[in-house]
């Protein structure tokens with residue numbers, strides 16, 4: 001087995017369910033990332049968000065990803081409402097993946113992370129209440145708390161698994177050493193981490209380590225927050241507080257360079273009769289059956305487009321053309337502003 005080869009059986013079709021690691025649940029091959037319905041990408045339309053959640057469940061999506069800090073509880077309450085008003089079968093199939101640990105201010109700032117066991121128990125109690133469920137399917141700290149050994153944070157989640165309040169343990173944006181330390185405490189279902197055609201940092205060490213340990217990947221930012229969706233334009237006005245207004249990849253010359261890559265990718269997509277976003281999602285799906293892309297759709301039309309990626313099979317020639325259009329390391333700018341890069345265990 002080469003170091004980047006998935007140890008899991010590759011499905012014949014991208015829409016076959018995928019298992020999140022050897023310890024995790026089997027899920028629909030695309031998850032819905034709900035963050036943008038509450039925060040970070042400007043105003044969202046509540047009715048359209050609920051309709052998008054319902055459309056996703058209706059299409060068979062099972063994994064709903066959120067964070068207790070997305071809109072300070074707003075996102076979990078939205079998911080609660082969507083599940084309460086969904087058909088019983090869809091509600092029962094749905095799996096919640098929740099991040100915790102971020103400390104916020106009234107003004108919306110982020111002031112650090114709290115991974116102490118007593119904080120884990122406190123965050124969990126609030127999340128269960130807001131979600132209206134008796135358990136969370138995958139629970140993870142959003143960023144490692146530098147003052148608390150990961151063993152203690154994961155140990156506290158493992159106790160919640162014992163108690164039946166959590167089903168599986170996940171991690172977010174951690175590096176290979178932390179993966180190993182966490183996996184020595186309890187089985188880890190998945191690592192949630194940014195992975196896309198223009199964010200390939202995990203390929204060198206983190207992905208091979210996850211595979212060695214039997215840990216799945218839920219990949220976020222597969223469209224680089226819309227940058228490589230084919231819909232983002234140079235003149236797009238961003239609301240105050242939109243993450244993209246601060247992201248190095250969306251600034252000045254970096255944005256021009258990155259949108260140039262998108263145009264190269266568009267040629268490949270058009271040659272196959274599919275959209276740019278579908279090509280970018282299909283590429284992540286093609287990286288291994290242990291990888292589940294989370295798409296951040298907050299409108300039904302975007303969701304429908306994303307789901308279309310499941311019908312695309314990429315040949316070796318397609319993959320070569322995609323990689324020629326967007327070579328490894330071709331993007332300009334870091335994936336987070338410097339202050340946020342400092343919180344990424346995965347980048348150290």
Ligand SMILES: NC(=O)c1ccc[n+]([C@@H]2O[C@H](COP(=O)([O-])OP(=O)(O)OC[C@H]3O[C@@H](n4cnc5c(N)ncnc54)[C@H](OP(=O)(O)O)[C@@H]3O)[C@@H](O)[C@H]2O)c1
Pocket residue numbers: 032033034035036041065066099142172173192193219220221222223224225226227229231277294295296297298301302303305306
């Ligand atoms: N663990 C972590 O550290 C972490 C960090 C960030 C996110 N996440 C999770 O990952 C999820 C996905 O991340 P993301 O929203 O940043 O990534 P994304 O899927 O790369 O970007 C989503 C944005 O792309 C645009 N877009 C254009 N066409 C689209 C299409 N067909 N389908 C979906 N989106 C399309 C939308 O922007 P417009 O609506 O403005 O057009 C949307 O808000 C989040 O919701 C969150 O649950 C985790």
